Amino acid sequence: MEAFTTHTGRAVPLRRSNVDTDQIIPAHWLKKVTRDGFEDGLFEAWRKDEEFILNRPERQGATVLVAGPDFGTGSSREHAVWALQNYGFKTVISSRFADIFRGNSLKNGLLTVVLPQRTVDALWELTEADPTVEITVDLVARKVTAPGVEADFELDENARWRLLEGLDDISITLRHEEDIAAYEAKRPSFKPRTLTV
Amino acid sequence: MGRTLAEKVWDDHVVRRAEGEPDLLFIDLHLLHEVTSPQAFDGLRKNGRRVRRTDLTIATEDHNTPTLDIDKPIADPVSRTQLETLRKNCAEFGVRLHPLGDVEQGVVHVVGPQLGLTQPGMTVVCGDSHTSTHGAFGALAFGIGTSQVEHVLATQTLPMAPFRTMAVTVNGELPEGVTAKDLILAIIARIGTGGGQGYVIEYRGEAIEKLSMEARMTICNMSIEAGARAGMIAPDDTTFAYLEGREHAPKGADWDAAVEYWRTLRTDSGAVFDHEVVIEASELAPFVTWGTNPGQGAPLSASVPDPASFTDPSEKLAAENALKYMGLTAGQPLREIAVDTVFVGSCTNGRIEDLRAAAALLRGRKVADGVRMLVVPGSVRVALQAVEEGLDKVFTEAGAEWRHAGCSMCLGMNPDQLKPGERSASTSNRNFEGRQGKGGRTHLVSPQVAAATAVLGHLASPADLSDVREPAGV
Structure with missing residues (x-):
């Protein structure tokens, strides 16, 4: 996983709540068997509209998505995270994220930042007034800054450490292989098995 | 504790x-x-x-x-x-x-x-x-x-x-x-x-x-x-x-x-939940969605809500967007919404009891003209059971299509999709924009409401069928 320490970039204000994973990446894109090449599928239906915020010339190259509440609801598809990353987003700010999407984002190095809605409103107004404004998301200091806006955010210490270091969960878990083996040895015999071994 | x-x-x-x-x-x-x-x-x-x-x-x-x-x-x-x-x-x-x-x-x-x-x-x-x-x-x-x-x-x-x-x-x-x-x-x-x-x-x-x-x-x-x-x-x-x-x-x-x-897997009497919600079952009625997320629902007897009635600004905006996408107007009775497709299936409602419930209402009735009804069993075993009970015949005789098992139109990753502007009553779980096909409009319903809707051509409950024909066995 790519490490995340701090990032500064221009923003895209997405004034919509309940942006579900079918909007982020429609199902027909999920047939791919790789983790890349999803950028053209990102918000595919909405991008057909020339006026959609992502299509505006002043938003090209923006890397910070500032979204409405309940971003990422719906399916468990990690493709939603890959699509945002493939497109070029490094971080997403919202007042509330769906659980599975949040977990997926943090496992891929896409930093999802929870801020109060009034701060999200302030960031929207700022970037709408001046699209060249840059927002900094600093994971070391756990702080989001932009002209006239300074907001602390929370992230549990363990997730933060893994992001800062770019650590892979599987190798961390495999350090505790003995604990797994010990647990397996005492599982009850009535637990089902899919294979007869 | x-x-x-x-x-x-x-x-x-x-x-x-x-x-x-x-x-x-x-x-x-x-x-x-x-x-x-x-x-x-x-x-x-x-x-x-x-x-x-x-x-x-x-x-x-x-x-x-x-x-x-x-x-x-x-x-x-x-x-x-x-x-x-x-x-x-x-x-x-x-x-x-x-x-x-x-x-x-x-x-x-x-x-x-x-x-x-x-x-x-x-x-x-x-x-x-x-x-x-x-x-x-x-x-x-x-x-x-x-x-x-x-x-x-x-x-x-x-x-x-x-x-x-x-x-x-x-x-x-x-x-x-x-x-x-x-x-x-x-x-x-x-x-x-x-x-x-x-x-x-x-x-x-x-x-x-x-x-x-x-x-x-x-x-x-x-x-x-x-x-x-x-x-x-x-x-x-x-x-x-x-x-x-x-x-x-x-x-x-x-x-x-x-x-x-x-038997030990029960919440202890002294346990405390972080949050509690209480619902009175007797107050419930057949329920359908009118919007583009599963929380945007109402009893079938209600009307499409007015976005202005929402106090939360993001809910209000979501309702406005939903009505626009769904092609609905505030105040329109939900029962008057006509559909062109009915889907019975999915991990939500694709099991044998669901098929039995839908079949019981379709027996001796016909799917309305201009309505396409797809019945997709949740598994091959469910399909075999349905065939043994003759449910497949009930569906096909009513004019519905009896299909092979899979996720199908719940998410439209296979060829079973809505066309732009088409409207479905679906027993699946998500009414997101484009979920069942690009531009498709989804109303989430129970298998019973799906069957009644298929017969009448508009969102309907089993009770609405009483004047069409008495269900078998009643």
């Missing part, structure tokens, strides 16, 4: 607990399908890792599979590649697979329970958000992303931050004609699509205890639509009766030991 059901199951699966770290949980059952697994197997291959517990892993093909001409090569080359990739991965890593054409093939959340693999007190995961279905057995079951699929394949564990607990208590009895689907849609409308976020919901109370296992699966299935990762129902005699004799259910002394343990 006592513990909740969810806390008991969690505690029984802790492999490792350390200060400042998420608990490492053991996973009893890992279900796989073709869509969210290829990148996970790729990761294993790149790192020279194997599947740690092939005996706790099972795969089936469901999201991409066609429901017509299943004996012919799959027309869409991308879908075909994804299914072939799953077959290759399962063969290489030694994972049991039920491919298209196999008698145990079907929607992953229908297959697990019917094989008896889903049991009380287990941890069950799958790269699919509707894994919450399995919570109906008192299992802690939740959807995971592909990185976590890889993690479980490699370690049979998951590091998990703790959940909060929510009790949804449904007092009293559901009125006649009101189903588990109506109940869960009403619950989601009440707590909102984000209301369950961070929680495991335990459904309890008299109305829940009286539900069959299949109805309980419908309830737990849609927990995710309220934002909850998991939903659970305490196992009881209904659960044990469903399980006994199934292929993978414990046998002999193991059965007795299992039941003894399962």
